[in-house]
Amino acid sequence: MCYFHLVGEPESIGIRELRQHASRYVAMAKQGKRVPVTDRGELVAYLVPAHEPSTTFQRMVAAGQVRPAKGNLAETLASLEPLKAEPGEKTLSEVLREMRDEERY
Secondary structure, eight states: OOOEEEOOOOOOEEHHHHHHTHHHHHHHHHTTOOEEEEETTEEEEEEOOSSOOOSHHHHHHHTTSEEEOOSOHHHHHHHSOOOOOOTTSOOHHHHHHHHHHHHHO
């Protein structure tokens, strides 16, 4: 299962934007994202997390290559209704049991 979403390079922000919304971009850095900062369209700096990511996944988040999933997978799966067989058809459990029995012999 995929627990993340691939994303492109993060957009850069200008110095004026950084001054006006500093808390937003500091929060992004705190989450592990690397935010490029430009001055008149020229890249001049990066706003980065204070601590180096320790796992490959954290490094990918910091580089803007993936975005962590939102929500709770266990709750989502628990809320799904099991598929019901049409009248006269076998259930998926019965089909799986037959397939396993065939493999044994």
